[in-house]
Amino acid sequence: MSEIPGLDGVLGVEHLEVGPDKVVVRFTITERHLQPFGIPHGGIYCAVHESTASIAGQVWLGTKGVVVGTNNSTDFLRQAKVGDTITTTATPIHRGRSQQLWHLDSVDGDGRLIAQGQVRLANLDQEIPPEALAAFTAS
Template identity: 25%
Template sequence: MEVVMDVEALNAFLARDFPQIDGQFRVERADADGITARLLVNEGHLRPGGTVSGPSMFALADVSVYCAVLSRIGPVALTVTTNASIDFLRKPAAGKDLLAVCRLLKLGRSLAVADALIYSEGSDDPVARCSMTYSIPPERRVFSALK
């Protein structure tokens, strides 16, 4: 399936529709293979001991899967998470941004399933693995008909 929202469109959508996360996440790649999203790690993402918190890693996975789905179906804001599972594999590197490499496994009319591997920038070993399912509202059919 073709990409209907590129990196620029996804980042503009996030900035416009989700101002509460502005400056925290950035989509860096969106193509037929999936997307890569970045968590711009700052003090607010750290837990005691200086490591990136689990909720921050989960948020990165959620944003990356959300953007992967939207990259294929367009700006359907009410697409929502219906199931999620995350495995924390190792401690993220201190002082490094995190990258989520996400791929869609299934994109149907009403559900999308994807996985995301999260890495500390510069590392080849993932720090977390996440699997998510999203519900796609009927509004998607309206957007698709307008293309």
């Protein structure tokens, strides 16, 4: 577990780059990431993809509202193993008034694509607590 709140902290995600046009995170596969048959659970990638896209989308939207995930489509392309460090990058496909679509690539330490996906976000007309946004935009 890390200092980061929520599921990212439980999964050991480290935020490397956070900006309105790209977010990059990293985590290392451990035993806690495995499904019952000893291989990494695909839900790790789905969860990391959604939270990474959500951070990117919220930083882009700023204080104009709050983003929520409405769809997550993740394909698992190659199996990782315990000890592999996975880097996930979110980049925008579309950012509009009411919704956003983000592309995500998760690669291993050798740059091989492990999982790829898209996350759709809805931009809700709600106030976001300033401290929540500041946690990701502070330098």
